[in-house]
Amino acid sequence: MEEHDHLAHERNKAEFEVNDMKIVWAGSRQAFEVSNRMSRLVASDPVFEKSNRAVMTRKELFKNTLRKSVHAWKLINELPLSDEESLMLRSFMDQPGFMDLHWRMFVPAIKGQGTEEQKQKWLSLANKMQIIGCYAQTELGHGSNVQGLETTATFDPQTDQFIMHSPTQTSSKWWPGGLGKVSTHAVVYARLITNGKDHGVHGFIVQLRNLDDHSPLPGITIGDIGVKFGNGAYNSMDNGFLMFDKFCIPRDQMLMRLAKVTREGKYVPSDVPRQLMYGTMVSVRQTIVSNASIAMARAVCIATRYSAVRRQFGSQNGGIETQVIDYKTQQNRLFPLLASAYAFRFVGEWLKWLYTDVTQRLEASDFATLPEAHACTAGLKSMTTSATSDGIEECRKLCGGHGYLWCSGLPELFAVYVPACTYEGDNVVLQLQVARFLMKIVSQLGSGKAPAGTTAYMGRAKHLLQCHSSIRKAEDWLNPAMVLEAFEARALRMAVSCANNLSKFENQEQGFSELLADLVEAAIAHCQLIVVSKFIDKINGEIKGKGVKNQLKNLCYIYALHLIHKHLGDFLSTNTITSEQASLASQQLRSLYSQLRPNAIALVDAFDYTDHYLGSVLGRYDGNVYPKLFEEALKDPLNDSVVPDGYHEYIRPLIKQHLRSARL
Numbered sequence: 001m002e003e004h005d006h007l008a009h010e011r012n013k014a015e016f017e018v019n020d021m022k023i024v025w026a027g028s029r030q031a032f033e034v035s036n037r038m039s040r041l042v043a044s045d046p047v048f049e050k051s052n053r054a055v056m057t058r059k060e061l062f063k064n065t066l067r068k069s070v071h072a073w074k075l076i077n078e079l080p081l082s083d084e085e086s087l088m089l090r091s092f093m094d095q096p097g098f099m100d101l102h103w104r105m106f107v108p109a110i111k112g113q114g115t116e117e118q119k120q121k122w123l124s125l126a127n128k129m130q131i132i133g134c135y136a137q138t139e140l141g142h143g144s145n146v147q148g149l150e151t152t153a154t155f156d157p158q159t160d161q162f163i164m165h166s167p168t169q170t171s172s173k174w175w176p177g178g179l180g181k182v183s184t185h186a187v188v189y190a191r192l193i194t195n196g197k198d199h200g201v202h203g204f205i206v207q208l209r210n211l212d213d214h215s216p217l218p219g220i221t222i223g224d225i226g227v228k229f230g231n232g233a234y235n236s237m238d239n240g241f242l243m244f245d246k247f248c249i250p251r252d253q254m255l256m257r258l259a260k261v262t263r264e265g266k267y268v269p270s271d272v273p274r275q276l277m278y279g280t281m282v283s284v285r286q287t288i289v290s291n292a293s294i295a296m297a298r299a300v301c302i303a304t305r306y307s308a309v310r311r312q313f314g315s316q317n318g319g320i321e322t323q324v325i326d327y328k329t330q331q332n333r334l335f336p337l338l339a340s341a342y343a344f345r346f347v348g349e350w351l352k353w354l355y356t357d358v359t360q361r362l363e364a365s366d367f368a369t370l371p372e373a374h375a376c377t378a379g380l381k382s383m384t385t386s387a388t389s390d391g392i393e394e395c396r397k398l399c400g401g402h403g404y405l406w407c408s409g410l411p412e413l414f415a416v417y418v419p420a421c422t423y424e425g426d427n428v429v430l431q432l433q434v435a436r437f438l439m440k441i442v443s444q445l446g447s448g449k450a451p452a453g454t455t456a457y458m459g460r461a462k463h464l465l466q467c468h469s470s471i472r473k474a475e476d477w478l479n480p481a482m483v484l485e486a487f488e489a490r491a492l493r494m495a496v497s498c499a500n501n502l503s504k505f506e507n508q509e510q511g512f513s514e515l516l517a518d519l520v521e522a523a524i525a526h527c528q529l530i531v532v533s534k535f536i537d538k539i540n541g542e543i544k545g546k547g548v549k550n551q552l553k554n555l556c557y558i559y560a561l562h563l564i565h566k567h568l569g570d571f572l573s574t575n576t577i578t579s580e581q582a583s584l585a586s587q588q589l590r591s592l593y594s595q596l597r598p599n600a601i602a603l604v605d606a607f608d609y610t611d612h613y614l615g616s617v618l619g620r621y622d623g624n625v626y627p628k629l630f631e632e633a634l635k636d637p638l639n640d641s642v643v644p645d646g647y648h649e650y651i652r653p654l655i656k657q658h659l660r661s662a663r664l
């Protein structure tokens, strides 16, 4: 039967070349080709089928994840695939599992904190997956406060070993992915104690399980922490607990790049600065920002396609009803999220560049830009993951009742995505780090030390604290310099206001505690400025492809003007703009929505997601939603029989109870 594209009329409306936009989205033609090839490879392989996840038990889900992961590993080796291709393959597999932690945390921790000998020994095993590793930092009692960790690693000079111990219940490791049932090894963070002295938290490579029969080694208690949020979803991952009972490891299993312990038990910090750790964090958080754009794009793709298929009201004389995407309320909720997906994509691209730059500087022992790079990646991780979690939930609501169905793909996407607000640093805790950094920069203004990188705008404090926006008409909001200045002035004024309020306290720490909420808002304003400015840089650069630049400009202004609309209180209370200028921004925003409307479907097609990856009946490429919703419903095990299990036991006696009481 011929496949019918129910969205063809929408695709025909596009005013730009979608294939060119696909390349801009992917970052380069080569990146597009790899991503396109890997997504199709996964989609065409029956082992990677995922539509059955909702009805699996936890044990089935877990075993199925093992099967998929090992199959992926086999493909990677047999085809063989490059590192870039392998990464893509695992990402399109779309199933959280032990491999994520092995490759994203265990291997980088050894690379970043291990000595050359340690890297040689452990990475050669890890790279071949002869050992499987996880990252065991968080404990039952402490996550954010790493300095509060309680696990101890006490050096015993007699045996030349560290004794790993969990002195309290709250010192049990709790949460590490892959730990519960799979990992053979872990990088464990514990307080290092030598000669009775506590040297703070350090990393250790610890074998957890016997490599022959997978049983936990004596002295180790280990297991899974239980079912997590959502059906299926992140429950494919074996987040685990771990306790040590005086478990011994050789001295050379402490990660010794930053500090070492000698045979005699002497603690020797190395020449390598501790800030090097920041380099690894910048790398991990940069990946999280890229993943935010991917998840946001996925939700938006589903909601946009379905909004074009769905019709409600508006029928005149029996004519066709209105597509819900044509309601301004739908556009006002949906299009800023579409713009955010692109905004996060480009800021993620820039972060990749930043990471390369930081790495090169570190190699040349230049640590000057590290604090700024660290603060900006922490802030962007926080801002983009919070916005994406909220965005996915908004997309679910944008799909009405059907969005709540598991087969819409949105409940599972939300459940898998939302812990990104917590792992790799709680989002509020991270914004407080940014705020601390901003307060330091503000305190140095006028000292001759020019702020650099993403805080360079603060160097123009004199102008930004006094300037008045010169917006006179709605079209002025399409002027990048005017938009940027509004964001810079708002961010700076909020930071300076916090600093002024802080200075009223005799005790700075007490002041900081009092002002936490304002400080977080100032940090968010700074991060939004970074995203807006990187989007503006993007549209100011060379962009190839028919009509592509124009679409990106519209998206950029939608992103910026919607933020102004949403945070109007900030802009008005800091006197950055007037209420008339705010109203001109809303006017311009409405006009931009109308310009975006005919291009909406093509703009989400540019993400190049396969139906397999989207995993959504509502977001199907062909828009053939209704028959497929029925097909999905009929697959549910409850529909295996017309009369359900339990009828004779419960339903029949219930509805026949009057017969019994009549007989009494």
Ligand SMILES: Cc1cc2nc3c(=O)[nH]c(=O)nc-3n(C[C@H](O)[C@H](O)[C@H](O)COP(=O)(O)OP(=O)(O)OC[C@H]3O[C@@H](n4cnc5c(N)ncnc54)[C@H](O)[C@@H]3O)c2cc1C
Binding pocket: 101, 135, 136, 137, 138, 141, 142, 143, 144, 145, 174, 175, 176, 177, 234, 239, 419, 422, 423, 424, 425, 426, 427, 428, 429, 432, 516
């Ligand atoms: C799905 C998932 C996977 C994970 N994987 C791993 C893993 O592989 N390895 C690992 O080691 N860990 C892992 N974790 C743990 C994770 O890193 C921690 O949960 C995270 O760092 C947050 O710490 P916490 O749980 O202690 O939160 P808490 O710090 O207890 O947060 C509770 C609340 O307190 C607030 N708060 C805390 N401190 C402050 C402060 N100073 N000022 C203001 N507010 C504050 C927070 O904002 C939050 O609202 C995982 C967690 C999840 C959910």
